[in-house]
Amino acid sequence: MADDGARLRRVEHTMGTVFSFDVRGAGPRAAAALDAAVAWLHHVDETFSTYRPASQISRLAAGTLALSACSPEVWEVLRLCEAAERRSGGWFSARYAGDFDPTGLVKGWAVERAAAMVSSAGADAVCVNGGGDVQVHGGPWRIGVSDPLRRGALATVVHADGELAVATSGPAERGCHIVDPATGRPPAAALASLTVVCRGLTDADTYATAGYAMGESARAWLGSLPHTRSFAVTADGSTWSTGGSGD
Numbered sequence: 001m002a003d004d005g006a007r008l009r010r011v012e013h014t015m016g017t018v019f020s021f022d023v024r025g026a027g028p029r030a031a032a033a034l035d036a037a038v039a040w041l042h043h044v045d046e047t048f049s050t051y052r053p054a055s056q057i058s059r060l061a062a063g064t065l066a067l068s069a070c071s072p073e074v075w076e077v078l079r080l081c082e083a084a085e086r087r088s089g090g091w092f093s094a095r096y097a098g099d100f101d102p103t104g105l106v107k108g109w110a111v112e113r114a115a116a117m118v119s120s121a122g123a124d125a126v127c128v129n130g131g132g133d134v135q136v137h138g139g140p141w142r143i144g145v146s147d148p149l150r151r152g153a154l155a156t157v158v159h160a161d162g163e164l165a166v167a168t169s170g171p172a173e174r175g176c177h178i179v180d181p182a183t184g185r186p187p188a189a190a191l192a193s194l195t196v197v198c199r200g201l202t203d204a205d206t207y208a209t210a211g212y213a214m215g216e217s218a219r220a221w222l223g224s225l226p227h228t229r230s231f232a233v234t235a236d237g238s239t240w241s242t243g244g245s246g247d
Contacts, residue, residue: 010034020129025125040110087206104205111130111133133168168193195231223242
């Protein structure tokens, strides 16, 4: 962890990715809050990882743990996944082959809470980046969105000052890992990337996942969501964006 006067920076590896914290105007409680936020991310990994046989999610899938015996966090994530499925008309789903796999929601939810933990400790501005998905408080911040078709280039820049989240879905970093819930296969008319901007990363992450699965039809759906913006890069390099109703 780097401490530059009233600024704290930290990089942490967990959940199979990299999380970075940038805290400006850090008061006397910020360092302890940052430690607690990092511990929270590791706790989430231990609870929800589908790669850890002892995690609650793995034990649920194996039938060695009853849902009634799971922690409150599992119940909270279950309710959030069900709400996301309803809002997306089923395009976001945490149910695969009968198992509960909330991977598409958990990282954004964990980062959103980690950022709030540090912000509530009195920091002037907080930015938490979890594998390319970002939650900020305060600012100003400039958040670059990678161009999926031009390595090292930016597709767009999001300017943030306040509570804001930016999530991007697409195959550029990890290959095609998002599927159409109805078919179990990658979307037929896949976008190169889809970025969603809204207040919290739990919603931004699930909206980006669902929208990417929808493909081009996501444009109308995302445009109907209040206080939500989106930016898409298509397979041929063209772009489209939505401002969202209520902005």
